[in-house]
Amino acid sequence: MTDATEADLTGGTPRPRPDGEVEKIGDRKLKPATMMMGHGYDPMLSEGALKPPIFLTSTFVFPNAAAGKRHFEGVTGKRPGGAEGLVYSRFNGPNQEILEDRLAVWEEAEDALAFSSGMSAIATLFLSMVKPGDTIVHSGPLYAATETLISRILGRFGVNWLDFPAGATREEIDAVLTKAATGNVALIYLESPANPTNALVDVEAVAASRDAIFTGENKPPIAIDNTFLGPLWAQPLKQGADIVVYSLTKYAGGHSDLVAGGVLGTKAHINTIRLMRNTIGTICDPNTAWMLLRSLETLELRMSRAGENAAKVCEFLASHPKVEKVGYLGFLERGEDKRQADIYRRHCTGAGSTFSLYLKGGEKEAFAFLDALKIAKLAVSLGGTETLASHPAGMTHLSVAEERKQALGITDNLVRISIGVEDADDLIADFENALKAV
Numbered sequence: 001m002t003d004a005t006e007a008d009l010t011g012g013t014p015r016p017r018p019d020g021e022v023e024k025i026g027d028r029k030l031k032p033a034t035m036m037m038g039h040g041y042d043p044m045l046s047e048g049a050l051k052p053p054i055f056l057t058s059t060f061v062f063p064n065a066a067a068g069k070r071h072f073e074g075v076t077g078k079r080p081g082g083a084e085g086l087v088y089s090r091f092n093g094p095n096q097e098i099l100e101d102r103l104a105v106w107e108e109a110e111d112a113l114a115f116s117s118g119m120s121a122i123a124t125l126f127l128s129m130v131k132p133g134d135t136i137v138h139s140g141p142l143y144a145a146t147e148t149l150i151s152r153i154l155g156r157f158g159v160n161w162l163d164f165p166a167g168a169t170r171e172e173i174d175a176v177l178t179k180a181a182t183g184n185v186a187l188i189y190l191e192s193p194a195n196p197t198n199a200l201v202d203v204e205a206v207a208a209s210r211d212a213i214f215t216g217e218n219k220p221p222i223a224i225d226n227t228f229l230g231p232l233w234a235q236p237l238k239q240g241a242d243i244v245v246y247s248l249t250k251y252a253g254g255h256s257d258l259v260a261g262g263v264l265g266t267k268a269h270i271n272t273i274r275l276m277r278n279t280i281g282t283i284c285d286p287n288t289a290w291m292l293l294r295s296l297e298t299l300e301l302r303m304s305r306a307g308e309n310a311a312k313v314c315e316f317l318a319s320h321p322k323v324e325k326v327g328y329l330g331f332l333e334r335g336e337d338k339r340q341a342d343i344y345r346r347h348c349t350g351a352g353s354t355f356s357l358y359l360k361g362g363e364k365e366a367f368a369f370l371d372a373l374k375i376a377k378l379a380v381s382l383g384g385t386e387t388l389a390s391h392p393a394g395m396t397h398l399s400v401a402e403e404r405k406q407a408l409g410i411t412d413n414l415v416r417i418s419i420g421v422e423d424a425d426d427l428i429a430d431f432e433n434a435l436k437a438v
């Protein structure tokens with residue numbers, strides 16, 4: 001048989017969708033929360049099992065030689081439309097395909113891909129888009145590993161980068177894109193809100209700037225890491241992004257028990273990225289995909305509750321005498337930064353549940369607070385059912401240079417908090433008690 005590498009050269013392995021899929025009742029288009037229970041899965045293909053089994057198999061049997069040939073004709077592009085079934089598990093499997101269908105539903109994306117981690121999703125995206133001499137223009141700061149990947153790893157292969165601050169105005173974005181346009185810009189890569197500054201990127205302004213400066217073939221796609229607010233509170237495809245990236249480890253997985261990533265976007269971009277994923281094998285495994293299917297059934301419930309809890313906790317913290325400031329998107333409307341508040345109104349439907357708490361004092365006070373917490377756990381990460389707290393200056397951002405720390409507001413009195421789905425008043429009691437220890 002032909003080596004599976006031939007299939008690497010293709011757009012992938014689209015599977016025929018289940019018959020009788022319910023996406024509408026009369027004129028009513030069903031909401032994502034409803035579609036998470038059944039979309040993309042036909043029980044009758046799995047002995048009537050209500051839930052999809054976990055398909056632990058490395059390869060898929062062709063019903064006959066002619067069918068196998070047809071698959072490969074599709075897979076190698078000899079016949080348009082891709083393979084008509086599954087071929088080999090480095091390319092795809094039933095659990096991952098159902099997951100991809102359901103991920104796309106939340107943002108009405110044309111297509112989606114599942115990955116073994118947020119970073120493998122980001123790395124596969126970059127590898128599929130850039131070549132030596134190209135420039136990546138990005139907002140800053142980015143997730144630390146993403147910054148490392150761009151500057152230290154892709155930099156070794158002759159890829160250049162230019163950045164603008166996350167809160168940049170149209171004029172500032174224009175200036176950076178104009179400078180970058182003297183070379184070939186392969187990708188515009190955003191992350192919003194930035195961590196830990198919480199600065200929102202004006203995606204509409206980036207898209208308008210891109211469209212004004214680049215034409216035709218030279219127009220780079222806009223990709224955005226939507227891990228902090230998506231898919232419930234921000235849907236950047238609607239503001240002009242072409243590709244959305246996720247660490248599904250966070251809100252989508254939501255139980256701090258798995259690591260995975262996702263990419264959503266137009267069919268054309270997803271096909272480009274799928275080709276790279278097929279080649280290097282950064283797909284998530286069937287078990288993780290199955291766990292994510294379970295997680296997605298409660299995504300809206302979990303995120304809504306965490307968001308409500310965060311609003312109550314932030315109200316409490318903001319009025320506490322030992323608190324200097326609370327960096328919470330929900331307070332933008334009452335703050336001084338009219339521009340950020342304007343982006344928030346245009347781009348977000350909720351403030352999320354991850355925020356920055358600045359205590360009065362320094363490291364001593366921050367550590368006393370963290371060590372006195374009883375419900376909130378001392379751990380990095382976010383978006384889980386449980387509340388987590390960490391100290392960026394001493395943990396996630398320890399190796400960041402001192403001036404850059406100051407510029408980003410990563411001070412010794414900063415605590416990062418991700419609120420979970422516990423009882424809000426219990427959480428307030430925990431924070432109130434811990435503040436007594438400060």
Ligand SMILES: *Cc1c(COP(=O)(O)O)cnc(C)c1O
Nearest residue numbers: 117118119143225227247249260
């Ligand atoms: C966690 C995170 C990532 C990396 O995701 P992994 O699943 O840990 O690989 C990327 N971007 C953001 C914003 C994150 O929070």
